[in-house]
Amino acid sequence: AIENKEILVTGGAGFIGSNFINYWLKKHQRGSIVNVDKLTYAANPDYVDHKSFSDRYELIKADIANAKQIESIxxxxDCVVxxxxxxxxxxSIKSPEPFIRSNYVGVYNILExxxxxxxxxxxxxxxxxFGSLPLDSSQKFDEHSPYAPRNPYSATKAAADMLVRSYINTYGIKATISNCSNNYGPNQHREKLIPKTVYNAIHNFRIPIYGSGRQIRDWIHxxxxxxxIEAILERGRIGETYLVSARNEQHNIDVVKKILGILGKDESLIEYVSDxxxxxxxxxxxxxxxxxxxxWKPSIPFDEGLRDTVNHYASLFSNDLR
Ligand code: NAD
Incomplete structure (x- = not known):
């Protein structure tokens, strides 16, 4: 069973990877995790609760775009996530090159x-x-939706998925893919919508909103x-793709207003900027x-998860205010 195995998590010093390592090692009493991370600006080794798991956890600073390094690990x-x-x-709009290297060449190296x-x-x-859906429709993406990436970030992720599928089909590798909607929770870099909004709000800085703010994202804790991911590792069918969401569509502007509500801040901080x-x-x-x-089903209601997340960032960032 996967529980007893040694899992290589790549990118485990970032937002979702660190949450996954903490979740997995807390839940499973056996098995171990090796975390390979390049430690970019988005990473923080302390996102992983390494003190609690020291005998079953190891961090190696390495780059998945370096074929030799990644092969030797x-x-x-027993398994790579x-x-x-x-x-x-x-x-990615300012500078696509690192996206090609990490998101595409890195995946090629792992596949090899x-x-x-x-x-x-x-x-x-x-x-x-999958690209973008019309604002006013009930259409959703599923496993049969065609790929239609529209910016360099999503194009490199799409290209990597295609390569994984080709390796499953051509070489019969034992792989699965999951495509998840927007994540929120602790350990996210301050450049992203929710932590950025909390940061600006508690400092009484303006909160920039792209365009009308009517864009819709599907949020999951x-x-x-x-x-x-655990369900897929334990029970997923090899070769399959699974789409993951908590069926929770929210307009960006409404997420920002909810955050301001939780923090007791005025909506006048919102500033509309060009899209x-x-x-x-x-x-x-x-x-x-x-x-x-x-x-599988999600278990954290959005309002509850958002409140805890906002309070978490507010206490983290308020250290700067003292
Ligand atoms: P993140 O930027 O917080 O973390 C990425 C981590 O990968 C960082 O620790 C970084 O140092 C590391 N990294 C980057 N390039 C590397 C390389 N070449 N070699 C080794 N390590 C490298 O990102 P995240 O939000 O945690 O996203 C993790 C994954 O989940 C990504 O593949 C992303 O496409 C996917 N995803 C994210 C979301 C979301 O809402 N954040 C939703 C769906 C899927």
């Missing part, structure tokens, strides 16, 4: 190594690979994403395959 593990990526759309040593692989991907070029209007995922096949 992969050959000794790849979170490592450049993850911020705005950065798991093929050579016949190792189970799970690729973490995003709903952004990071720990619900982690339990979905991101090629900004996707709406993402929405239909998770019925993972719900039905793997008996």
């Amino acid at each position: 992969i050959k000794d593990v 790849n979170f490592a990526a450049e993850s911020h759309v705005d950065n 190594a798991v093929r050579k040593y016949d190792i189970r692989f799970h690729q973490i991907s995003t709903d952004e690979v 990071v720990l619900d994403h982690c339990s979905a 991101r070029p090629g900004h996707d209007v709406r993402y929405a995922i239909d998770p019925k395959k993972i719900e039905n096949e793997l008996d």
Whole structure:
């Protein structure tokens, strides 16, 4: 069983990867995790509760875009879960190159190594690979939706998914893919919507909103994403793709207003700024395959999860105010 195994988590010093390591090691009493992370600006080794897990956890600073480095680590593990990526759309618009290296070449290197040593692989991907839905429709993405990425970030993630699928089909590697909707929760970099809004609000800085703020994102708590990945590792069918969401569509502006409400701050802090070029209007995922096949469902209601997350960042950032 996967519980007793040695899992390589790549990108485990970032937002979702660190939450996954904490979730997994707390829940499973046996088995161990090796975390390979390049430690970019988005990473923080202390996101992982390494003091609690010191005998079952190891961090190695390495780059998945370095084929030799990554192969020498992969050959000794039982399973690889790849979170490592450049993850911020705005950065990809300014400078796509690191996205090509980490999100595409890095995945190619992992695929080559798991093929050579016949190792189970799970690729973490995003709903952004499917492009954008009309604002006023009930349409959702599912496992049959065509790929239509619209910015360099989502294009590199889409390209990586395609490569994983081709390795499953051509070489029969033991791989799965999950495409998840927008995550929120602790350990997210301050460049992202929720932590940025909290930071600006408690400092009484203006809160920039792209365009009309009517864009829709489908939000899931990071720990619900982690339990979905766990379900796929334990019960997922090899070769399959699973879409993950908590069926929770929210307009960006409404998320910001909820945050201001939680913090008791005035909506006059909101400042509308010109829209991101090629900004996707709406993402929405239909998770019925993972719900039905793997008996998975999310457990954290948005208002509750958002309140805890906002309070977490507010206390973290208020240290700067003292
Ligand atoms: P993040 O930016 O917080 O963390 C990414 C981590 O990967 C960082 O620790 C970084 O140092 C590391 N990394 C980057 N390039 C690397 C490389 N070449 N070699 C080794 N490590 C490298 O991102 P995140 O939000 O935690 O996203 C993790 C994964 O989940 C990404 O693949 C992303 O596409 C996917 N995803 C994210 C969301 C979301 O809402 N955040 C939703 C769906 C899918």
